Amino acid sequence: MIDLKLKNYLSLILILILIVSGIMILNTDMVKAENNTQIVILHTNDEHGSIDNFAKIAALKKQYQKEYDDVILLSGGDIFSGNPVVDEYVIEGENLRGKPMIDLMNEAGYQVSVLGNHEFDYGQARLKANMEFAEFPMVLANLEVDPSEADINQPDPYTSIESANGINLNFLGVIEVQDSGYPSTMPVNLYGLKFLDPTKTVKKFSYLKDEGDAFIVLGHVGHNWSQKIAKDVDNIDLVIGGHSHTVVEKPTKINNALITQSGSDQQYLGKIVLTFNENNKLINSSGELIELENVKSSDQKVAKKIDSYNADVDKIFSRKLAYVDSSISGDSNLGALMTDALTNSLQFKDLGYDVDFGFQNTGGIRVGSIGPGDITVGDIFELEPFGNNIIMYKMTTSQIKDMLANSYKRDNSIDLIPAGLKYNIIVNQTGDVKRVELKDLNNKPIEEDKTFTVAHNQYVASAYDFDTKTEGENTYIRMNDSIIHYIEDVISNDKLQSYYANQELNRTGVKIEKGGSGDKIAYTEVDISTVGKADHSVSAGNLFADAVRSELNVDVGAYPSDQLATGAVYPANSDLFDKSLNLLFSSFGYDNNITVATVTGSDLEKMLLGQARYYGEGPVMTHVSSNVNYTVVMDQEDIKEIKVFIDGKRVDPNKEYTFGINSYVWQYYANAADPLSSETTSATEKEILVKYLKEIETINDSILEERITIKK
Amino acid sequence: MKVKVNKKTIEIFKGAQVKDVIRKYSLEEYKKIKNNEKLVNDQNGNIIMLNGELSGNEELFIVEK
Numbered sequence: 088m089i090d091l092k093l094k095n096y097l098s099l100i101l102i103l104i105l106i107v108s109g110i111m112i113l114n115t116d117m118v119k120a121e122n123n124t125q126i127v128i129l130h131t132n133d134e135h136g137s138i139d140n141f142a143k144i145a146a147l148k149k150q151y152q153k154e155y156d157d158v159i160l161l162s163g164g165d166i167f168s169g170n171p172v173v174d175e176y177v178i179e180g181e182n183l184r185g186k187p188m189i190d191l192m193n194e195a196g197y198q199v200s201v202l203g204n205h206e207f208d209y210g211q212a213r214l215k216a217n218m219e220f221a222e223f224p225m226v227l228a229n230l231e232v233d234p235s236e237a238d239i240n241q242p243d244p245y246t247s248i249e250s251a252n253g254i255n256l257n258f259l260g261v262i263e264v265q266d267s268g269y270p271s272t273m274p275v276n277l278y279g280l281k282f283l284d285p286t287k288t289v290k291k292f293s294y295l296k297d298e299g300d301a302f303i304v305l306g307h308v309g310h311n312w313s314q315k316i317a318k319d320v321d322n323i324d325l326v327i328g329g330h331s332h333t334v335v336e337k338p339t340k341i342n343n344a345l346i347t348q349s350g351s352d353q354q355y356l357g358k359i360v361l362t363f364n365e366n367n368k369l370i371n372s373s374g375e376l377i378e379l380e381n382v383k384s385s386d387q388k389v390a391k392k393i394d395s396y397n398a399d400v401d402k403i404f405s406r407k408l409a410y411v412d413s414s415i416s417g418d419s420n421l422g423a424l425m426t427d428a429l430t431n432s433l434q435f436k437d438l439g440y441d442v443d444f445g446f447q448n449t450g451g452i453r454v455g456s457i458g459p460g461d462i463t464v465g466d467i468f469e470l471e472p473f474g475n476n477i478i479m480y481k482m483t484t485s486q487i488k489d490m491l492a493n494s495y496k497r498d499n500s501i502d503l504i505p506a507g508l509k510y511n512i513i514v515n516q517t518g519d520v521k522r523v524e525l526k527d528l529n530n531k532p533i534e535e536d537k538t539f540t541v542a543h544n545q546y547v548a549s550a551y552d553f554d555t556k557t558e559g560e561n562t563y564i565r566m567n568d569s570i571i572h573y574i575e576d577v578i579s580n581d582k583l584q585s586y587y588a589n590q591e592l593n594r595t596g597v598k599i600e601k602g603g604s605g606d607k608i609a610y611t612e613v614d615i616s617t618v619g620k621a622d623h624s625v626s627a628g629n630l631f632a633d634a635v636r637s638e639l640n641v642d643v644g645a646y647p648s649d650q651l652a653t654g655a656v657y658p659a660n661s662d663l664f665d666k667s668l669n670l671l672f673s674s675f676g677y678d679n680n681i682t683v684a685t686v687t688g689s690d691l692e693k694m695l696l697g698q699a700r701y702y703g704e705g706p707v708m709t710h711v712s713s714n715v716n717y718t719v720v721m722d723q724e725d726i727k728e729i730k731v732f733i734d735g736k737r738v739d740p741n742k743e744y745t746f747g748i749n750s751y752v753w754q755y756y757a758n759a760a761d762p763l764s765s766e767t768t769s770a771t772e773k774e775i776l777v778k779y780l781k782e783i784e785t786i787n788d789s790i791l792e793e794r795i796t797i798k799k
Numbered sequence: 800m801k802v803k804v805n806k807k808t809i810e811i812f813k814g815a816q817v818k819d820v821i822r823k824y825s826l827e828e829y830k831k832i833k834n835n836e837k838l839v840n841d842q843n844g845n846i847i848m849l850n851g852e853l854s855g856n857e858e859l860f861i862v863e864k
Contacts, residue, residue, distance in 0.1 A: 135850070169850075204852075263854070271814050271852055309854055310841060332817070332851030333841060351848045478812050548812055549819035550826055558800065561814025 132163030132329030136170030163329030164203025164307030201260030226260035237279025404465025422504025428573035490553035517603035621705025628710025634779035644712035688738030690760035697759025800855035
């Protein structure tokens with residue numbers, strides 16, 4: 088009986104020992120037996136020019152070198168493209184694009200990288216220079232270089248690293264190949280290069296397993312393709328991926344190969360632990376991701392170098408592209424500049440595209456003006472900070488018209504600024520789009536039933552509603568690069584000045600024709616217009632400002648010009664309906680209210696001045712009620728002063744006045760002043776205007792008066 | 800090329816990134832992802848970043864964070 092109990096007890100202990108041993112085997116950090124060797128592989132991929140975490144990566148490498156037998160640091164490719172500090176690194180006229188990345192990878196101790204598709208983005212000459220500058224091999228196996236045509240040398244297909252205790256690791260590089268036969272970059276940069284199937288290539292090199300102790304594939308092919316390679320090819324121990332920016336928190340095994348990837352942009356550092364036994368046989372592998380935001384340690388030498396490169400931003404952004412005496416202002420002119428870069432750029436011609444039309448959404452035009460003075464790289468990155476790629480389509484005339492009608496309907500206002508054509512959206516008095524008129528830049532109608540090559544930025548290509556004849560191709564040329572190229576290499580400084588800065592370009596318009604019916608609010612004897620809304624008084628702005636003054640009994644009624652629809656004229660001698668108002672006042676789509684503030688005369692002038700200067704679209708940013716007029720004093724292109732008059736008398740700087748304006752923009756006006764009080768109406772802007780119009784019944788020529796004087 | 804988002808087939812230009820196909824699927828969902836309210840997963844449940852590059856016939860899922 089006692090023996091039986093003892094046996095059971097011993098059995099229990101044995102089971103516990105086995106369980107604990109099992110747990111220890113599962114936990115890689117605990118499999119380290121006396122004769123085992125543990126090698127850590129640290130990996131990033133798709134850095135895309137991110138440099139700020141290199142100091143942390145270097146520090147972690149040093150830390151793990153103390154904790155493990157050896158540490159190898161590598162990249163899964165696409166180190167370039169995505170950060171102007173790296174992509175626009177042109178210093179004192181010398182093209183050094185990509186250099187900061189390589190320099191920091193050298194300093195951080197990278198030992199191997201695979202060539203990703205974006206490594207080709209700067210062209211072969213720069214890639215060759217970067218590969219020569221790299222103190223680590225940039226491997227690629229599925230590439231055949233024709234030395235008589237190409238400018239890069241044949242890269243090594245793989246590299247072998249002899250690690251601790253003589254353990255030999257072989258790292259093979261492969262890149263994704265699309266149906267076109269090329270990786271995802273500009274084909275124009277791929278002359279003399281032939282790309283081979285990545286899976287077949289890995290199979291061909293799988294003998295490397297027998298020539299070393301571990302066969303590791305650096306697969307810049309996307310996570311799905313990494314899994315396929317592991318499934319189709321035996322003998323792979325590890326696939327470190329890239330391209331799809333996949334965050335593999337818990338790597339899984341396929342066919343004994345561990346598959347991993349560490350997101351992108353240096354947010355994560357992958358950590359793989361490979362454990363070899365005394366015979367150098369790989370007995371365990373596991374991985375995890377380290378979120379670099381949470382890492383506190385930092386290598387000071389690398390950190391200093393990062394600071395130095397980041398400090399070069401000023402040099403990079405201050406590179407002068409052109410000079411203009413007066414500014415290029417407003418969505419129409421800036422949008423024309425941006426889209427003309429698409430239709431006139433040699434970059435796209437080099438790719439084989441003869442671009443007929445280009446389109447830019449106004450939401451993607453991020454400044455009100457550039458210039459006067461030097462136009463720099465930094466100006467263009469402020470104008471288009473997104474780095475959107477350009478996508479090419481074939482579209483028919485009717486498809487273009489439908490796209491423009493759809494874009495107008497998004498907010499009942501013109502949105503897409505074109506190159507290569509002009510267009511008018513024809514709506515009836517209640518805003519229904521009746522048709523779209525297309526004309527070339529010489530005002531000749533665009534032929535029906537024709538097919539054109541059309542360039543869109545990446546946002547329009549994916550967020551707008553339109554049909555095309557072709558599925559669309561990413562050119563991998565960024566919009567901001569295209570504008571820089573256009574200004575620097577294509578257009579003369581004189582043309583830039585005379586065409587874009589010295590005139591107002593109107594390639595779009597909204598024509599409101601009679602028709603439609605609804606709830607009649609009033610009758611208008613005169614055109615109600617928004618044309619020239621930032622250059623002088625416009626009747627739509629005057630009308631609303633009058634309504635604010637009348638309904639809210641304020642000293643100054645106002646309406647901001649940037650909230651008016653662009654280029655709209657409501658026809659004279661016609662009824663005005665509820666829906667008609669949205670054709671003129673864009674802010675009505677947002678149910679804004681009116682904020683009534685009490686300000687001093689001095690602050691009133693400061694607010695109007697601040698807003699005019701800040702926005703930069705034109706000197707007139709505020710339309711005012713009929714009892715008010717103001718003078719904008721210009722000093723060449725600069726707005727020097729605004730003088731406000733109420734009932735013909737300059738406002739008293741110390742006297743208090745009430746001022747009513749759109750509640751959304753009020754915060755921007757208030758920035759320039761110190762309001763004494765403010766209160767927002769519960770009624771919306773539209774409700775206030777409708778009430779006013781129903782009271783006056785007929786709109787007369789009082790709204791046509793000029794209430795603003797520009798004094799140069 | 801064709802990519803599935805939440806089992807719906809989306810046609811998108813060649814060389815599209817994850818953000819492109821999500822915008823084409825739904826601008827509302829795209830905004831939620833940008834605001835860190837939702838995430839994009841691949842068919843294995845891994846997170847994919849919005850600037851990830853796509854090939855045809857991939858499958859994505861928009862999931863709550």
